[in-house]
Every structure is written in C-alpha cells, then in structure tokens.
Amino acid sequence: MSKKSEIQDTIENRDRIHVVMFFLGIVFLVLGGFILAKVVHIQASYYVDPKVVNLFRPTSQRHVEEPVRGRILATDGRPLAISAPLYDIYMDCTIRKRDFEERGNKEAEQEWRNKARELSTCLSNEFRDKSADQYYNAIIRGRDNGSKYLSIQKNIDLNTLRRVQAFPLFREGGYRGGIIVEAHEERIYPYDSLARRVIGYVKDTLRRGLEANFDYELHGKAGYEWRRVTDDNSWIRDLDSNVVHAVDGNDIRTTLNVDFQDIADRALRKQINENDGIRAGIVVIMEAQTGAIRAMVNLSRGNTPQTTLWERENLVLREVGEQGSVMKTVTLLSLVEDGHVKTLEQTLPTNNGFVPGGYRQDVHILDYQRETGRRDITVMHGFEISSNYVFTWLAENYYGNRPQEMFDHIYSYRLGEAFDFDISGLGTPVVNRPGTAGWSKTTLGTTAYGYGISVTPLHVATFYNGIANKGRMMKPYLVESVEKDGRVIKQYEPSVLNNICSRNTADTVTRALRSVVMDGTATRLKGAKLSVAGKTGTAQVVLTPAERAGSTDPYHDPRGRKKNQGTFVGFFPAEDPKYTILVTVYSYLSGQSFYGGTLPALAVREIVDQIYALDPEYQQELHRTGTVPVMKTETAEP
Amino acid sequence: MSAHTVWTAIRNSLRAIRNGEFLLRVRADKLYMHILYLFLLMWLTIMLSLQVDKTLTVAGANKAAIEELKIHHAEKEAALVKLRSASGMEERLEKMGSKATLPKEPATRIKRR
Numbered sequence: 001m002s003k004k005s006e007i008q009d010t011i012e013n014r015d016r017i018h019v020v021m022f023f024l025g026i027v028f029l030v031l032g033g034f035i036l037a038k039v040v041h042i043q044a045s046y047y048v049d050p051k052v053v054n055l056f057r058p059t060s061q062r063h064v065e066e067p068v069r070g071r072i073l074a075t076d077g078r079p080l081a082i083s084a085p086l087y088d089i090y091m092d093c094t095i096r097k098r099d100f101e102e103r104g105n106k107e108a109e110q111e112w113r114n115k116a117r118e119l120s121t122c123l124s125n126e127f128r129d130k131s132a133d134q135y136y137n138a139i140i141r142g143r144d145n146g147s148k149y150l151s152i153q154k155n156i157d158l159n160t161l162r163r164v165q166a167f168p169l170f171r172e173g174g175y176r177g178g179i180i181v182e183a184h185e186e187r188i189y190p191y192d193s194l195a196r197r198v199i200g201y202v203k204d205t206l207r208r209g210l211e212a213n214f215d216y217e218l219h220g221k222a223g224y225e226w227r228r229v230t231d232d233n234s235w236i237r238d239l240d241s242n243v244v245h246a247v248d249g250n251d252i253r254t255t256l257n258v259d260f261q262d263i264a265d266r267a268l269r270k271q272i273n274e275n276d277g278i279r280a281g282i283v284v285i286m287e288a289q290t291g292a293i294r295a296m297v298n299l300s301r302g303n304t305p306q307t308t309l310w311e312r313e314n315l316v317l318r319e320v321g322e323q324g325s326v327m328k329t330v331t332l333l334s335l336v337e338d339g340h341v342k343t344l345e346q347t348l349p350t351n352n353g354f355v356p357g358g359y360r361q362d363v364h365i366l367d368y369q370r371e372t373g374r375r376d377i378t379v380m381h382g383f384e385i386s387s388n389y390v391f392t393w394l395a396e397n398y399y400g401n402r403p404q405e406m407f408d409h410i411y412s413y414r415l416g417e418a419f420d421f422d423i424s425g426l427g428t429p430v431v432n433r434p435g436t437a438g439w440s441k442t443t444l445g446t447t448a449y450g451y452g453i454s455v456t457p458l459h460v461a462t463f464y465n466g467i468a469n470k471g472r473m474m475k476p477y478l479v480e481s482v483e484k485d486g487r488v489i490k491q492y493e494p495s496v497l498n499n500i501c502s503r504n505t506a507d508t509v510t511r512a513l514r515s516v517v518m519d520g521t522a523t524r525l526k527g528a529k530l531s532v533a534g535k536t537g538t539a540q541v542v543l544t545p546a547e548r549a550g551s552t553d554p555y556h557d558p559r560g561r562k563k564n565q566g567t568f569v570g571f572f573p574a575e576d577p578k579y580t581i582l583v584t585v586y587s588y589l590s591g592q593s594f595y596g597g598t599l600p601a602l603a604v605r606e607i608v609d610q611i612y613a614l615d616p617e618y619q620q621e622l623h624r625t626g627t628v629p630v631m632k633t634e635t636a637e638p
Numbered sequence: 639m640s641a642h643t644v645w646t647a648i649r650n651s652l653r654a655i656r657n658g659e660f661l662l663r664v665r666a667d668k669l670y671m672h673i674l675y676l677f678l679l680m681w682l683t684i685m686l687s688l689q690v691d692k693t694l695t696v697a698g699a700n701k702a703a704i705e706e707l708k709i710h711h712a713e714k715e716a717a718l719v720k721l722r723s724a725s726g727m728e729e730r731l732e733k734m735g736s737k738a739t740l741p742k743e744p745a746t747r748i749k750r751r
Contacts, residue, residue, distance in 0.1 A: 084712040190719040236694035262724045618744045
C-alpha cells in the first residue's frame with residue numbers, strides 16, 4: 001500500500017470517529033435537555049396518579065408494637081403509677097365538603113350541618129366545658145375556613161372515647177364523620193400528689209425520681225411485625241416476615257407504705273397549710289431495722305405563700321443545710337462512744353454560759369442558773385434544754401486538741417459524703433473540718449451544735465436510724481424488688497452503711513433522746529400513743545446573696561429578717577424502735593421563728609398516733625374463751 | 639431445533655386450539671387425573687390461604703379487644719385504688735355527714751385456735 005493511500009485511510013477513519021462522536025454528543029445533549037425539562041416538569045406540575053402510587057407501595061407495612069411501661073407499686077402491691085393510653089380527639093371539619101360542592105348537593109350539606117349541631121349538643125353534655133353553640137360555631141367556622149384538625153378534647157379515657165365515638169356524625173367514622181383520634185401513653189397516679197416527687201417522671205429530657213432512676217427496668221422493649229392487607233382490607237400479620245414481640249417493662253415494688261405516706265402527708269399539711277410563713281415541709285419515715293423508707297413527703301409552696309402546697313422538689317435529698325441542734329446528738333454519740341462522757345449525769349461548770357475563744361454566750365444557761373441556783377449542769381439536762389454552751393464546752397474540752405477525732409466520727413456516721421441512693425441527686429454534705437477553707441478556731445464548737453456542717457435531711461434521718469437500730473446504721477432504700485408479672489426477678493436486700501457505735505452507747509443516747517421528749521424541748525410528744533425518743537432542732541438558714549441584699553450577716557437581711565427551719569427527728573417506740581421519723585418545716589424570709597418543738601413535733605405526734613392505730617404490730621389479740629354457735633335462719637337448709 | 643420447526647409447532651398448536659383438538663392432540667386425557675389433582679391442590683391452597691387470612695383477622699381483632707380490656711382494667715384499678723386512700727375515705731365520710739372517722743385505736747383481733 002502506498003503512503004498516499006495510507007494517509008487517505010487515516011483521514012477517513014478520523015472523519016468516521018468525528019461523525020460518531022458528533023452524534024453521541026447530540027444524543028447526550030438531547031438526553032441532558034430532556035432530564036432538565038423533566039426536573040422542571042416534576043417540580044412544577046407533575047401529578048402522580050394515586051393508582052400508580054398504589055402499584056409502587058409495598059404490600060407489607062412495618063408496625064411497631066410499643067411496650068407497656070412497668071408499674072410502680074407500694075410495698076403492699078397497691079399501684080402508685082400505672083400506664084394507660086389517653087386520647088386526644090380532633091375533627092376534620094372539611095370532611096365531604098368538596099364532595100357536596102362538586103355534586104351541588106346543598107341538602108346533603110345541610111344534613112351534615114344538622115348532624116354537627118347534634119354532635120355539638122352531645123359534646124357539650126359530655127364535657128361541660130363549652131356550650132353547644134360554642135362547639136357548633138367552632139365546627140362550622142372550621143368548615144368554612146378549611147380546618148382539618150380542630151381540637152375537640154384532650155386526655156380523655158377509653159370509656160369517654162367510646163361514648164364520643166357513638167355521637168352523631170362521629171359514629172360515621174373518620175372518612176365520613178371527620179373524627180380523628182390520637183392515642184398517647186400516659187402515666188396515671190391514683191393517689192394524685194402523694195409521693196409524686198419520689199415517684200418522679202420521665203418526660204422528654206426531664207427525668208426525676210424513681211421513674212428516671214429505674215427507667216431501664218420500667219420502659220420495656222419495643223417490638224415490630226410486618227402487616228399486609230387482606231382481600232377485605234383488613235390488616236393482618238404477614239406470616240412470611242420476622243416478628244419481634246414487644247417486651248413490657250418490669251414493675252418496681254417500692255418500700256413506701258401508702259397509708260403511712262397518706263398519714264404523713266395529711267399531718268404535715270394540717271400543720272403548715274394555714275401558716276403562710278412556711279415555705280415547705282418534709283417528712284421521712286424509715287424502718288429502723290432495715291432502712292426501708294416507708295414515707296417520704298416533700299411539700300412546698302412556690303415563691304409566694306399564695307401558691308398551694310404540692311410535691312415540687314425533693315427537699316429530703318437536695319436541701320443541704322446546717323441542721324442546728326439535731327446535730328448535738330452527733331456530738332453526744334461521739335463523746336459517749338469515746339468514753340469522754342461516761343454517764344449522762346456527768347456534770348460540767350456553767351461558767352455563765354460562756355466558752356472562751358470567741359463563742360457567743362448561751363442565755364439558756366443564765367436562765368438555768370437563775371432557776372436552779374446551780375453552777376454546774378448535767379450533760380443530760382444540757383441535752384434536754386438543747387444548750388449550745390454545753391456542747392461547745394464538751395467539744396472544746398474533749399476534742400479541742402484533737403479536732404480530727406470528732407470529724408472522724410462525723411465521717412464514720414456518713415455525714416460527710418453523698419452515699420448511693422435509689423434516687424439520684426442526694427446532696428453532698430459540706431463539712432468544715434481542719435485544713436479546709438471554712439475552718440476557724442470556733443468551727444469545732446459550732447459544729448458541736450449543728451452549724452459549720454451542712455447535710456441533707458436524709459443524712460440526719462439515716463444517722464438517727466443508726467441509733468434506733470442499736471448502732472447498725474442501715475443504708476436507706478426505696479426499692480425492694482423488681483417484678484415481672486407478679487414474680488420477683490430481682491430482690492434488693494437491706495444493707496449496712498456502717499456500725500457507728502456500741503449497743504450500750506446507743507442505749508445511753510436513746511435515754512437522752514427520750515428525756516428530751518419527757519422533760520426537754522419536745523414535750524408536745526409526751527403523751528403520744530407510742531413512746532417517742534428524739535431531738536428538736538431550730539436552725540437559721542444561710543441566705544443567698546440576693547436575699548441578703550448587701551447585709552454582711554449571712555443569716556439576716558438588712559431588715560433583720562431571716563429564714564429558719566425547725567426539725568424534729570427521733571424514733572418510736574423508744575423501748576424497741578420500729579420507725580425513725582424526721583419532720584422539718586422551712587420558712588420564708590420573715591421575722592418569725594419556727595421551732596422544732598412546735599409544728600414539727602405536733603406533726604410527729606399526729607403521725608405516731610395514727611400509725612399506732614393502723615399498724616397491725618400494735619393490734620391486740622382477743623383470746624377466744626367460748627364457742628360461737630353456728631348461726632342459722634329458720635328457712636335455711638341444714 | 640430450527641426456527642421452521644418451532645414455527646410449525648406453534649402454527650399446528652394454534653390450529654388445534656381453533657378446532658378444539660389441542661388437549662386431545664397432546665394426549666392430555668392420559669393426564670386427566672393429574673390435572674384434576676393439580677386443580678384440587680390449587681383450590682385447597684387458595685382456600686387455606688383465605689382461611690388463614692380470616693383467622694389472622696379474627697386474631698387481630700381479639701388482640702385489639704384484649705388490649706382494650708387491659709386499658710379498661712388499668713383505668714378501673716386506678717379509680718378503685720383512689721377510693722381506698724385513707725384521706726379520701728375520710729373526706730367522703732365527712733361529705734356524707736357520717737360521724738365515722740379513721741380508727742383512733744388499733745383493731746382487736748380474735749386469735750384463732
């Protein structure tokens with residue numbers, strides 16, 4: 001082949017490639033243009049025939065089966081929180097409107113409106129929140145304005161829903177009557193506000209109480225199944241697909257005794273309801289031998305006295321504060337256990353109620369000197385009258401050189417730490433021990449009578465429970481078991497936090513606590529139906545900077561007003577303690593004082609008397625002495 | 639197999655169908671029982687499938703009824719428990735004008751022998 005013809009072939013090949021590439025380019029250009037046009041068309045005016053959509057719709061649908069949340073039970077099995085769906089009812093007011101308009105059927109429209117009027121009357125009679133005219137006007141206004149989601153009523157139960165579904169128009173169903181029903185799982189609390197702060201809640205990100213801490217047990221596990229539609233338009237399970245059954249949540253059995261909770265709630269309300277100066281009040285009842293909490297009441301008002309008492313916040317766990325004289329028992333227990341106080345009748349000089357070293361004078365001692373003419377006082381009497389001087393003197397005298405010894409005791413009583421508890425959020429105590437920033441030369445003495453150490457009421461109740469249980473300090477707990485269909489799958493046993501003192505020491509301190517009730521600051525409990533041993537405490541609360549408003553005194557504002565708290569904590573029956581009880585009331589900023597020996601002691605007395613009447617432990621047995629004849633009526637067959 | 643043979647077979651088959659002789663030409667009479675059996679199986683399959691659907695529909699309705707009963711039970715339980723609270727009882731007694739109150743003394747039990 002000549003060179004010329006080779007060149008000619010090459011040119012022809014190139015021309016062919018050019019032509020093919022040209023046409024390919026054209027094809028891609030046209031395709032691109034088509035795609036662009038299709039995009040514009042779909043975005044702007046494309047309409048998909050529903051019949052076509054149905055052909056593409058899968059024949060099976062995934063149906064999620066929600067688990068039923070577990071119940072929270074009282075110790076006797078009565079439910080404190082259960083789950084059940086509540087229903088919201090809406091109405092599509094525009095239902096069949098277009099249909100009537102297209103057919104020009106004014107009579108049908110009028111008939112629909114007549115039914116709507118009947119429906120309005122029924123709704124008004126059922127819910128009694130609006131008149132029939134108000135309901136009717138809302139429906140007709142919705143129909144005229146094209147409202148497809150008019151709220152009729154919310155949070156109704158199943159019985160009410162069934163009645164509403166039988167009303168005129170609604171009985172025709174969703175497609176003809178326009179009724180829209182939306183179910184949502186809700187928690188029902190049969191006892192309303194009782195123990196609500198302990199029970200708690202889980203709502204979106206808000207999580208409180210047992211509901212939050214035991215959510216992993218309560219919530220269960222969702223399941224799913226695939227469903228397909230049958231020839232008669234029913235949805236049934238698709239047997240060719242997987243099924244995962246929902247697992248309902250486990251039940252939580254608490255240690256709470258509903259009757260005790262009710263009694264405590266009522267007694268506290270009775271004492272503080274009429275007293276506008278009281279901001280809040282709490283009650284804790286704990287079983288001495290186990291640490292099981294039988295009642296925990298947290299009643300508080302809002303920022304103003306006008307608001308009603310309600311379980312707003314868990315003060316028992318979170319109100320870290322100086323507890324005042326109830327902490328004198330901590331000092332006494334340490335002194336007796338260490339052998340510094342060998343007998344409660346041991347005396348110390350009165351010194352006009354004055355301890356050197358920057359302490360305030362105790363005016364109670366001056367009264368005591370004046371009344372008795374004595375210049376010495378027994379430890380027992382100092383405890384009965386709750387003398388700050390006596391306990392400052394004892395602390396300075398016996399622990400002045402080794403303050404750490406006393407603080408070691410405080411830590412061994414678990415008053416310096418937030419121990420593990422069934423509800424999270426137990427406040428961490430603040431202890432101004434040697435070496436910390438809060439330590440000063442008077443801290444030892446003030447700690448001896450309850451200032452300079454801040455703990456929660458639960459810490460105090462747990463400590464007193466240790467004395468009631470003869471030195472074995474039990475860990476407080478609220479949940480005794482996790483159950484599934486009535487079968488226990490997890491049992492929580494009582495556990496010991498620490499052995500805080502010997503039995504003899506506990507008995508000695510119990511005697512001192514009993515004398516407080518008999519001859520001291522808690523004589524309001526003297527005639528209680530069960531013997532009570534305990535201690536009162538009145539403490540001034542450290543004000544926030546806003547409340548202090550520039551005052552240099554941490555306990556008073558510039559107008560001399562203060563916030564204080566009164567506490568009674570003890571146990572009963574004193575001879576063989578079964579329950580430990582703590583009642584505290586907290587005041588608003590005011591000029592009034594509230595003492596532990598008044599409102600709290602009165603509440604304790606009422607609670608103790610009612611527990612005595614209800615607790616089977618105190619029931620008496622009547623021994624049968626004769627035979628009761630078999631009762632027969634004249635007509636009865638033998 | 640050539641295209642001609644295939645075409646001839648199709649043409650003959652179509653003619654046989656037109657003349658109503660197709661089944662005889664393929665000697666289907668020999669397979670008559672089998673065909674009947676096949677139809678029986680198909681009928682049974684369809685019937686059973688419909689019965690299963692029906693049963694599942696009933697089961698679904700029963701499940702819904704049970705769920706509804708459970709909800710009723712929970713609501714009733716809550717209502718009954720509410721009635722049992724001591725303070726509620728005392729309030730109702732007071733409203734009714736009764737002089738009965740909660741016990742002030744513990745109950746006395748008769749000991750069984």
